[in-house]
Amino acid sequence: MTNAVRKEIMPGVFLTSFRTKKFKTGLLSMNLLTPLKAASASKNAMLPSVLRRGTARYPDMEQLSAALDSLYGAQIESVVRKKGEVQCVGFVSSFIDEALTPGQEKLLEPVADLLGELLLSPATRNGRFYTEYVEGEKNNLKDRIRAIVNDKRQYADKRLVELMCREEDYSVDKLGSEEAASAVSGQKLFEQYNRLLASSRLELFYSGSASPERVEGAMLYALESLPRPGATEPVDTAVKKAAPEEPQVVTESMDVTQGKLAIGFRLGGRGAPDYPAQTLFHTAYGGTSTSKLFLNVREKLSLCYFASSALHRSKGILTVSSGIEFKNYEKARDEILAQLKAIQEGKLEDWELEAAKRSVVNAMRSTLDSQTRMEDFYLGQALEELPYGPMEFAAQIEKVTAEEIRRAAEAARLDTIYFLRGPDKGGE
Incomplete structure (x- = not known):
């Protein structure tokens, strides 16, 4: 403990x-x-x-x-x-x-x-x-x-x-x-x-x-002189929304030589019971160099200069960030979504599950090696009213099954696709 x-x-x-x-x-x-x-x-x-x-x-x-x-x-x-x-x-x-x-x-x-x-x-x-x-x-x-x-x-x-x-x-x-x-x-x-x-x-x-x-x-x-005339203002980390029936697609142009494709998903809410599975879903999808986005979209198919996901834990959303050639917009978009569908269909190899678990567990261990990371971790825990520390969370991670990860991925709904491209260049 x-x-x-x-x-x-x-x-x-x-x-x-x-x-x-x-x-x-x-x-x-x-x-x-x-x-x-x-x-x-x-x-x-x-x-x-x-x-x-x-x-x-x-x-x-x-x-x-x-x-x-x-x-x-x-x-x-x-x-x-x-x-x-x-x-x-x-x-x-x-x-x-x-x-x-x-x-x-x-x-x-x-x-x-x-x-x-x-x-x-x-x-x-x-x-x-x-x-x-x-x-x-x-x-x-x-x-x-x-x-x-x-x-x-x-x-x-x-x-x-x-x-x-x-x-x-x-x-x-x-x-x-x-x-x-x-x-x-x-x-x-x-x-x-x-x-x-x-x-x-x-x-x-x-x-x-x-x-x-x-x-x-x-x-x-x-802090003895801190004014406290009444109750403090309540704070809630997030108000959840469902994804729209049809995702919005936005393309903007700037003077850039490399396109930036960013995709956002709603995860259907948050909560302590879902968080370990959500974390492993994100990690296996695009959180590490052994993730599906990195190994397939970037390395195998060479569709992206970089491709990774980020879990916005307190908001219940997941975003994907990638850098692409303008002409590869549709191929990269489709493959990023295909890798999500693969996890939703339970196509997660044992080694992928184990690599994701090791990544998260090691991250929790390293949190205890850094006072600044500990401080940031416990601030987030306080906001979400989660009572456990890094190693308790690591223990929860170890117990997550492939089926729980599949269900966490299944809850992901496409919300927004954003493409930043150069002026008068190809794209969507």
Whole structure:
């Protein structure tokens, strides 16, 4: 069994502690969870970067960096994530484990205090964030949003989700949009900050050698001024929809030399009983270098430069990403769908099933070798209210049968086909 301990330590504040002496560092994170909405996504995405610019005690990057240096080079990074239809914004800190500090000097408490300051006592002027900090991070955010189009594979995957989920909040990018980012003012951002503090659920995670009781005490002290006037806003990772009777097909043109074919499927909902089988279905279909998409569509038939699938666990959808010659659109599309049909018809060899299981089990083992991967794993578990750890999930994977994988694949329904091609080139 996992030694992760989860507890609500304040109203709407949850702490997951994973005690281990395996690492030379400790990791401490805090994430505000809020529904993913187009109107607020850019403000939320900008917020942790603005907060990371300074606190009331350390009002600029130079002083804040000096404070971190005094904690033996501790690091604090701002993070923005999308888990289903929930936006997660906050900080992740890494610092030397106390067993390695001179005289085993305590670092957990001062690092927790500094995180608390970043969240609750930001650098302000006349009751607002510094204008220069807001404008600087606004430009940084817009640059990050613009950069997505330069990676055509990432852009095609993003467009697929936007089209597939156009009437759902899942279509919203974790960074929001450039237009929304441009409209953010210091006053609007400060209002959103206060709204999040008062109403958002706060998820804390710790991995290191300290006891859960000590971590709880450190976080309670660091967050004692957190405003909690009422119940926190509920969050749900996803609202499910069925696939349309006829899939939508969208073709767009850009100045590209390689076509990008992205295909989306609805999986008929989510739930703990289905998740192990869904995971193995995705893994066998396009999740690894031993998958059907890789070995057949890419290697055997040479129809794609790359072909892989991604399971959007919290949303209950699966997407396929591929790079193709423009002229191979129909052949690649048909073969990608044919490989899905093969799994739906139970055409999965024993070695394919075993390779998929080994891939997932090894991924779960490697999760325990990385504090950042553990933190991300347990954040997802907390959102979905799933109580098991990586190795418990690995044990569930080992028990999945080929028939359960077939049923998981059978539930997949084609929703959207998106093709990005060059101008005046062949294709659909």
